[in-house]
Amino acid sequence: MRFLVLYMLVLLHSISLNAQENAGDLKYAKSLQVNTTYVFSRSPVGYGKVQEFKINKRRSPVIFKIERNTIWLKLGIPYDGILSFEIKPKQLSDDYDWMLYRYNQDLASAIARNNILPVRSNISRNDLQIKSRTGLAEGYINSYANAGPGKSFSKPLDVKAGDSLAIIIDNIYDGGAGFSFVSKLKPSYPLVARVTGKVFNSEKQDSLPAARIVCEDDLTGVALSETYANQNGEYSLAVPLGRAINVTAQHPGFIFKTEDISLSRNLDTLDFYLEPPADGKKLLLFNIHFSPDKDLIMMNATPDLVRLANFLKEHGGFDARIIGHTNNNPFAENSYLQQLSFKRALAIKKNLVNMGISEKRLSCIGVGGKNPIIVSKNPLENLKNLRVEVLLEGK
Known part of the structure; x- marks a missing residue:
């Protein structure tokens, strides 16, 4: 059976950080949360206190040739899902390469011994046509991209709750202008049930066509699916079974309303009565x-x-x-x-x-x-x- 999961990331706001020099070492990696945008006001400068990737002719082509201007990020995974992320340079001439590892206490020594590969990496040349962006993105099937011309993105990564990931980002050019980093963690559970109903104007008791209805996971706040009411105000929304969710109806000119539910059967009914603001x-x-x-x-x-x-x-x-x-x-x-x-x-x-x-x-x-x-x-x-x-x- 094919399950369609429609995912929409909603971000609270951007968090501004400085790419501090000591974060060039894994030991001092910056801890980030998923589903949040981080804005780094300047590019990393140098490789920290230890050059963890020196020139090594025997090294795999999916690993940095040499570490130049780097920052390490650590990403904790709060629930099972599919991870993607995007690195957006402030200036197109910057070329950000990156590698992603599953983090554990032995990672630093394994890197030093040159006996571990990243689970994803992309060291392809920056593509000015897509504003030099790179990362993990749906629609790509490559785990890696070697140096030189190639794909700017690699395929998303399946992750489990409790996983910890380490990402090293390297601007191969000096004097960079910074970048933003945004991760998206899409839950992996399927949407096999449906909520149907109608959206009304509570004052006039008439229907509200084109009202937007969104299903969000109660535990994480991640949006799972959305739909719009038809000309009669009726909607049908795909949702998961046996999981606490929030279903919200909203329409321009009205106060939005949210109901918390958990479906134990494949079909349920939920009507909304929206009030105009006063x-x-x-x-x-x-x-x-x-x-x-x-x-x-x-x-x-x-x-x-x-x-x-x-x-x-x-x-x-x-x-x-x-x-x-x-x-x-x-x-x-x-x-x-x-x-x-x-x-x-x-x-x-x-x-x-x-x-x-x-x-x-x-x-x-x-x-x-x-x-x-x-x-x-x-x-x-x-x-x-x-x-x-x-x-x-x-x-």
Whole structure:
């Protein structure tokens, strides 16, 4: 059976880094997260403290001839999937070669002994027609590309949760202008079930044609599939079985809405009733998650943050009051919960500002666990109280 997996990467924002000289050694590799864009403000300079790849005539042609201006990156894999990435130079004349290894504690010594091959590499000449980009990309079947003219990309890599990868990137020319690095990890589980339903205007009770419906993995925030409602507002969306997912419906001029579900059968029904924005309306965001007892936003919160930023850009006539909530933890003081919820609201505000929303439009409050929307003995149901609300305020 052939499974179609439609994948869309949603990024929170770019992270700017410096290609520090000591990262030219594997020992000092920079640790990165998948599904994030990293912008390096300048090209690597030199090869660090140790030239790990010196000239060696017996070396495989899929390995650097010599290490020049390098930086090592380390990439942890949070779930099973298919990895691709892209290196985008700031200036076309830069020629970034790279090699990818499966990381372990013996990697450095294996490289020094010249008895290990990368699992992927590409040292082909830069192609100005594609702006000197390189990396791993779907549609390619080569694991390697040797020096000289050739393919600029190699094929994606199957990875497992817990894997660790080491990537060395080398600009063969001095005086480079930096680059960006973006990785994409597509989950490997198939979409064998379907959710069908209809999208309505909650006020007029009529249908909303062309509404966009997206399925995202609840654990990672990765988008798995998407579709659009037909002229009658009806949709059919491919989803996985037995996995927690978020299904979101959105339409220009309306507040988006997300439902959290997990299908145990091949077909289920889910209707959406979207509200137009108005003064005093609230957006309830259950999928903006934080690390326990911290204000650190987790990776799976990215889609809702991006949607919220786009919504505020589309509706510039509204300011937004960000309201942080915790659950009513009987073992924590109310003052602590209030402070934690306020810090989390501030973290949301900071990310929205980074995504282009004017700080003047945003205010924050934290209410701790004072306003639960669910009172239950079931811990999973009480998780709904751990939420972010955004109150729209007309100007």
